[in-house]
Amino acid sequence: MPTRTLVVTDSTASLTPDIAAAHGIVVVPLQVVIGAKVYDEGAGGATPELVAEALKAFVPVSTSRPAPAVLLDVYEKGAADGFSAVVSVHLSGEMSGTFESAQLAARQASIPVHAVDSRQVGVATGFAAISAADVLAGGGSAELAAETARERAALSSSFFYVDTLEYLRRGGRIGAAAALLGGALSVKPLLKIEDGKVANLERVRTATRALARLEDLVVEAAGDQQVDISVAHLASADRAGQLAARLTERLAEQLGGREVWCGELGAVLGAHVGPGMVAACVAPRLE
Structure with missing residues (x-):
């Protein structure tokens, strides 16, 4: 068997x-705390709209990880369903x-669990999980699937524009000095994920220039490789749609007929970046 x-x-x-579902991937929700209420992230709980409204109204918003017991339940259900290993x-x-x-x-699970730190956020992690599923669908081992997920995540580039650094400061994802500097200069920050953390990339004077620069950064990161691209936003659908359309046009050859994913950022990540954020991820496809 x-x-x-x-x-x-x-x-x-x-x-x-x-x-x-198409890739057979099980998704475990993180939690969002809005005021005194705790919600699971997702359609039936914390939505991007709910978080954006709370942030605009200065209602306290925080996030929390799933407890080890929640993940253990998922792993054990997999074992009960006949799976012999997990790539998480x-x-x-x-x-x-x-x-x-x-x-x-993983230490308590009854089957081997290969835990992968993508050192990414957002859909760069999602593309890595899809690559793991593709390896398994092709008959590869759990070890190869985990290594492939790490490789795809490491090759991916995640860039994002925020209207203000205030939300990242509140969540402890960026230092107070950096947030203060951004506000004092009235600049629009461009950020990236570097070595698993949020890093300052550039500061641009206007939102229009920042989004044009974001577009160029994505094109540069793609180079002449075959890539998957995703654009995400929080309460900024028009900006995101325009960026996705421009990238579809400029990177038609590198996309090879694949669409640029475009949608609202999830509630957990949205809580840390605030309304107006636009992000783009470039994930080179592996051979």
Whole structure:
């Protein structure tokens, strides 16, 4: 009887239910705390709209990782369903305890669990999980699937524009001095994910220039490789739609007929960047 490996990721990976189901990926939600209420991230709980409204109204918003017991339940259900191993791909351990929860759960699981720290956020983690699922669908081992997920995440580039650094400062994802400098200069920050953390990339004077620069950065990162591209936003659909259209046009050859994904950022990540954010991820496709 052939062995079967389950792929697990978390809700910050920004995979739609349809895409996750198509690849057989199980998605575990993180939590969002709005005021005194705790919600699971997702359509039936914390939505991007709910978070954007709370942030605009200055209602306290925070996020929390899934408990190790929650992930262990998912792994054990997989074992009960006949899976013999798990590849569990999660957002950067530098910014969330989710990967640590996966490691702790893995120690207690009845089947081998390969926990992967993508050192990314958002759909870069999602693309890594999809690559793991593709390896398994092609008959590859759990070990190869985990290594492929790490490789795809490491090759990916994540850039984002925020209207203000205030929300990243509140969540402890960026230093107070950096946030103060951004506000004092009235500049529009462009940021990137570097070594698993949020890093300053450039400061641009206007939102229009920042988004034009974001577009150029994505084109530069793609080069002449075959890539998958995703654009995400929080309460900024028009800007995101325009960016996605421009990237579709400029990178037609590198996309090879694949569409640029474009949608609203999930509630957990949205809580840390605030309304007006636009992000783009470039994920080179592996041979």
